[in-house]
Amino acid sequence: MTVNHKVESSSLSGDEKFLKPKSILNYTLTYLKHTLLNLNYLVNLYMASIKSGYDLSTATYSPEGRVFQIEYATKLVKNSPMVLGIISNDGILIFSEKDPEVSRLSLFSPEKIFPINKISAIGATGKTGDINYLIQRARIDNLSYRENFSESLNGSLLASRVASLIHMHTVYWHLRPFACSGIIGTISDSSPEIFVFFPSGLFVKCFGTAIGKQSETVKISLENILVKSSNCRKNIKEVSKALKIVKPKLNLRLLEIFSLSRETSRFDKPISCNIITENERLSSFYPI
Amino acid sequence: MNNWGPSTDVQDPALGTTIMAVEYDGGVVMGADSRTSTGSYVANRVSDKITSVADKIFVCRSGSAADTQAVVDMIRLYLQMHSLEINKQPEVPTAANLLNQVCYSNKDYLMAGMICAGWDERNGGKVFSVPLGGGIFPHPFVLGGSGSGYIYGYVDSNYRKGMSKQECETFVQNAVSLAMWRDGSSGGVVRLVTISKDGVEKQMISGDKLPHLAKGWCP
Numbered sequence: 001m002t003v004n005h006k007v008e009s010s011s012l013s014g015d016e017k018f019l020k021p022k023s024i025l026n027y028t029l030t031y032l033k034h035t036l037l038n039l040n041y042l043v044n045l046y047m048a049s050i051k052s053g054y055d056l057s058t059a060t061y062s063p064e065g066r067v068f069q070i071e072y073a074t075k076l077v078k079n080s081p082m083v084l085g086i087i088s089n090d091g092i093l094i095f096s097e098k099d100p101e102v103s104r105l106s107l108f109s110p111e112k113i114f115p116i117n118k119i120s121a122i123g124a125t126g127k128t129g130d131i132n133y134l135i136q137r138a139r140i141d142n143l144s145y146r147e148n149f150s151e152s153l154n155g156s157l158l159a160s161r162v163a164s165l166i167h168m169h170t171v172y173w174h175l176r177p178f179a180c181s182g183i184i185g186t187i188s189d190s191s192p193e194i195f196v197f198f199p200s201g202l203f204v205k206c207f208g209t210a211i212g213k214q215s216e217t218v219k220i221s222l223e224n225i226l227v228k229s230s231n232c233r234k235n236i237k238e239v240s241k242a243l244k245i246v247k248p249k250l251n252l253r254l255l256e257i258f259s260l261s262r263e264t265s266r267f268d269k270p271i272s273c274n275i276i277t278e279n280e281r282l283s284s285f286y287p288i
Numbered sequence: 289m290n291n292w293g294p295s296t297d298v299q300d301p302a303l304g305t306t307i308m309a310v311e312y313d314g315g316v317v318m319g320a321d322s323r324t325s326t327g328s329y330v331a332n333r334v335s336d337k338i339t340s341v342a343d344k345i346f347v348c349r350s351g352s353a354a355d356t357q358a359v360v361d362m363i364r365l366y367l368q369m370h371s372l373e374i375n376k377q378p379e380v381p382t383a384a385n386l387l388n389q390v391c392y393s394n395k396d397y398l399m400a401g402m403i404c405a406g407w408d409e410r411n412g413g414k415v416f417s418v419p420l421g422g423g424i425f426p427h428p429f430v431l432g433g434s435g436s437g438y439i440y441g442y443v444d445s446n447y448r449k450g451m452s453k454q455e456c457e458t459f460v461q462n463a464v465s466l467a468m469w470r471d472g473s474s475g476g477v478v479r480l481v482t483i484s485k486d487g488v489e490k491q492m493i494s495g496d497k498l499p500h501l502a503k504g505w506c507p
Binding site: 147148149150151157 | 366370373374379381382385386389
């Protein structure tokens with residue numbers, strides 16, 4: 001399973017409530033009057049107490065050793081539509097939830113999963129502008145790699161290039177960090193691989209993961225699906241079931257699904273409508 | 289060519305030569321002569337024209353000695369960096385592609401005709417020809433150099449697909465000796481390099497041990 005990249009405070013010592021940070025903007029510690037035990041509130045407390053200048057630039061560390069700009073960018077990703085990737089017996093599946101507020105199915109629905117070459121695709125979520133730039137660079141990198149080495153860019157090479165691009169932007173060209181996170185599905189040496197990259201520039205190889213809204217709950221169901229170890233077709237149904245449980249109001253037509261398996265041997269296009277309709281029909285039989 | 293100086297025959301060291309590489313069942317055999325000449329003076333009569341760029345990928349060089357050495361050094365560097373990135377041994381088509389990139393982009397300045405051959409896990413034994421001016425051509429066997437013109441007949445009539453290692457080595461040895469017999473800029477010893485899954489084997493067959501194929505009419 002994917003490494004838990006959440007860096008939010010899970011254990012706050014009581015002392016931090018009484019910190020008096022030197023504040024350029026002179027924020028008072030009014031927020032700290034509310035001594036609540038609810039973790040969410042604690043998080044807000046913590047975040048509020050940081051408004052003392054350490055979060056103004058990507059180039060600044062806080063005294064606790066955190067770069068707040070990157071954490072804020074991660075927060076943006078956490079509130080974006082979900083993207084899910086899983087390795088099945090015979091291939092890779094990438095699901096992406098289209099933003100229901102923005103999509104009008106027949107008229108307009110922005111792409112979320114982008115093929116880079118015939119054997120790799122990236123499903124990204126976060127700020128769309130950042131995603132577009134990243135995908136463009138990945139595609140150009142793929143072309144120049146092909147020109148020099150007569151092979152497509154795939155596997156951990158692709159993941160490391162994407163991740164180092166994000167990292168470079170955050171470290172050197174730090175107007176603001178990249179606010180996008182994504183799942184890369186590739187085939188390398190005939191074995192399917194999934195990588196996930198984060199706004200901090202980290203990339204991790206895993207068997208299945210989810211990013212975005214409500215991804216934590218979905219990851220638990222993904223573990224069960226992975227244990228069953230079925231092929232792509234079956235997994236599409238299993239994952240849709242799991243998604244329906246987590247998000248009951250989910251319209252299955254708003255899922256963009258890319259699959260790379262023996263049946264669909266090119267990662268170029270989303271799966272056909274028939275499978276989606278079949279999915280809908282099957283999942284409507286399961287009580288929620 | 290200079291029109292001053294004691295001899296108008298003096299040129300840059302050149303590998304007027306005979307080089308070839310042949311695929312067999314399980315690997316490749318590469319053969320070359322060993323003469324480097326500057327004009328009509330033989331600068332080196334035991335040169336090694338088959339240079340390694342990776343553990344199991346070798347390049348036969350013909351043309352200007354300096355140009356080919358520089359190109360091969362560059363390829364070796366790029367291939368090593370690439371193999372660090374991909375965490376595996378590099379593949380022959382990759383090496384040939386890199387050769388092509390370098391030779392084509394600098395075609396105005398280079399005089400280098402190369403043959404890139406080797407063995408890798410995914411493709412088995414492979415031979416690629418990268419002639420003067422660039423271009424990459426995969427073939428089961430390739431001849432190159434000034435001496436190659438004299439042996440096309442022999443090679444065309446005697447090559448068979450799926451030879452064994454011994455047959456292939458004899459084939460290459462015979463072909464290169466025939467070229468050395470007739471071509472003025474090829475001579476010395478025959479160098480053979482056999483690359484297969486089990487490793488790389490280098491041989492040198494000196495002039496007196498070469499097969500004398502013209503013995504039917506020439507003593």
